[in-house]
Amino acid sequence: MKNFMDQDFLLANETAKTLYHDYAAAMPIIDYHCHINPKEIAENKEFKNITEVWLGGDHYKWRAMRSNGIEEKYITGNASDREKFQKWAETLPKAIGNPLYHWTHLELRKYFGYEGVLNSETAEEVWNLCNEKLQSGLKVRDIIKASNVKVICTTDDPVDSLEYHTQIAEDETCEVKVLPAWRPDKVVNIEKETFIPYIRHLSEVSEINITNLESLFVALNVRLDFFHSMGCRVSDHGLDYIVFNPASKEEVDAIFAKALAGEKVTYDEMEKYKTTLMVFFGEAYYKRNWTMQLHYGAIRDNNKNMFASLGPDTGFDCINTRNCAEGTAAFLNALQEKNALPKTIIYSLNPNDNASIGTILGCFQNCETAGKIQQGSAWWFNDTKQGMIDQMTSLANLSVLGNFVGMLTDSRSFLSYTRHEYFRRILCNLIGGWVENGEYPADMEALGQIVQDISFNNTNTYFGFNA
Structure with missing residues (x-):
């Protein structure tokens, strides 16, 4: 059994491992179609917490939360950011086979150094870790550069x-x-x-x-x-x-x-x-x-x-x-x-x-x-x-x-x-x-x-x- 999302994640053979690690991984990125706001790059926005980054406009996550029976106030409504994050953490473990599960953990590892698994029990730990990183200088341009x-x-x-x-x-x-x-x-x-x-x-x-x-x-x-x-x-x-x-x-x-x-x-x-x-x-x-x-x-x-x-x-x-x-x-x-x-x-x-x-x-x-x-x-x-x-x-x-x-x-x-x-x-x-x-x-x-x-x-x- 392979470890969860290790360095050879999704790489099932030796040729694939060589191609990814030796050739693809270090290549730069050209993101030629996206919907991000150029104002946030110009002003080098600093996010107040991980909910603002993750759930502020992500209708992929919103659909998953609705499918998990989450009340709309925790999705687009007036619940606190901490409450919204908790509801996302409760939803994620059920999203087995959904790319959101993989994307979430790739983002946690790359930008926040978190090697664990996000769920309802670890939500407080992840919330604090991500917010500490965001509030200690991880701004928009830092994410782009990284x-x-x-x-x-x-x-x-x-x-x-x-x-x-x-x-x-x-x-x-x-x-x-x-x-x-x-x-x-x-x-x-x-x-x-x-x-x-x-x-x-x-x-x-x-x-x-x-x-x-x-x-x-x-x-x-x-x-x-x-x-x-x-x-x-x-x-x-x-x-x-x-x-x-x-x-x-x-x-x-x-x-x-x-x-x-x-x-x-x-x-x-x-x-x-x-x-x-x-x-x-x-x-x-x-x-x-x-x-x-x-x-x-x-x-x-x-x-x-x-x-x-x-x-x-x-x-x-x-x-x-x-x-x-x-x-x-x-x-x-x-x-x-x-x-x-x-x-x-x-x-x-x-x-x-x-x-x-x-x-x-x-x-x-x-x-x-x-x-x-x-x-x-x-x-x-x-x-x-x-x-x-x-x-x-x-x-x-x-x-x-x-x-x-x-x-x-x-x-x-x-x-x-x-x-x-x-x-x-x-x-x-x-x-x-x-x-x-x-x-x-x-x-x-x-x-x-x-x-x-x-x-x-x-x-x-x-x-x-x-x-």
């Missing part, structure tokens, strides 16, 4: 001022590169009640009077240029599904005018507008040599009572099984026909889409960039041991795993960088198993290069970060 993070891409709305990115860039004491990433969901979602107020805000920020589709494009280009000047090279779209329903510019202009007048657009009109916007964005990204990320496949805010109480991103989303293969292929082809297909990373929340994405990639690769069209790492509900194995195995079967751009945290927590370690251990074990089964030569130099590339080098080259 994690060997070189580049962080935040998630930013086109109307954002990016003032904290400016502050970080001008601070010579900040050793990490923090870049904005363009997330224009609010201008795409024409069906939302927030659409008209958002267009007004965009008009003010861009100093362009947005009255029609052409002026909207002008305003967006103004903001795209601003983001580019701030080092942005990555976009991200959170889509319900990949839409492709083309229409003439005149028809979409009329749809946009209808929405601005406060009239409700039809489902067909919504799709036509979104298609036009996404094609516009794809061309804009290609022109600027940006990477386009497409995240799709969630049904959001399913519990309407809890949504009314807590708002979005609070743990009430699920996987959508809608087939997006046809829309994805048609969208990429529309850009390819314009000779304007940017580097693209495709993520589906539905693991059943792994094979279809893997085959779509091969339709649009070219010599501009190795692995120009990528399948993103196992995302959200798939960010598990098995989810990562399935995604990488499918990618290896259908494409070229050696060009994979690897892991990201997609997190709101600064302690989540251990997810890169978790991913690298799984990667090395997967490859090590193939080698020891005689499916690939035991050439450690070549194998080591593959895992180092997937861990860091491919990402650095693909995005052009020069980290």
Whole structure:
């Protein structure tokens, strides 16, 4: 029997151990998609306690606590931080097989030096240890440095001022590169009640009077240029599904005018507008040599009572099984026909889409960039041991795993960088198993290069970060 989460955690064979310890473990991190607040990096935030770090916005943990029958006041309510931590400690032992169990203990070991197991009996000990570390100088930038993070891409709305990115860039004491990433969901979602107020805000920020589709494009280009000047090279779209329903510019202009007048657009009109916007964005990204990320496949805010109480991103989303293969292929082809297909990373929340994405990639690769069209790492509900194995195995079967751009945290927590370690251990074990089964030569130099590339080098080259 192996010891619990020892140095060879998740490494089941000798090749895997060598690959991880000698090649992958020391590689730096590029976190090219996350939801952390750049303000907290700019101000080098000091956390008051471990609950603020762990439970302040982590809907993964909130879902687990609700599944354990914990009352909401101990999750998002007015219970004390110590009480909330206790309830999390009581929940964790029951989460056997859940990555939260592993992530929690990886974080305790890396950042707080705790080698034990968190449960209801050890909660007081862990609470005191973590808080002592946090209050004795373990601030945001210390966590980033300890994690060997070189580049962080935040998630930013086109109307954002990016003032904290400016502050970080001008601070010579900040050793990490923090870049904005363009997330224009609010201008795409024409069906939302927030659409008209958002267009007004965009008009003010861009100093362009947005009255029609052409002026909207002008305003967006103004903001795209601003983001580019701030080092942005990555976009991200959170889509319900990949839409492709083309229409003439005149028809979409009329749809946009209808929405601005406060009239409700039809489902067909919504799709036509979104298609036009996404094609516009794809061309804009290609022109600027940006990477386009497409995240799709969630049904959001399913519990309407809890949504009314807590708002979005609070743990009430699920996987959508809608087939997006046809829309994805048609969208990429529309850009390819314009000779304007940017580097693209495709993520589906539905693991059943792994094979279809893997085959779509091969339709649009070219010599501009190795692995120009990528399948993103196992995302959200798939960010598990098995989810990562399935995604990488499918990618290896259908494409070229050696060009994979690897892991990201997609997190709101600064302690989540251990997810890169978790991913690298799984990667090395997967490859090590193939080698020891005689499916690939035991050439450690070549194998080591593959895992180092997937861990860091491919990402650095693909995005052009020069980290």
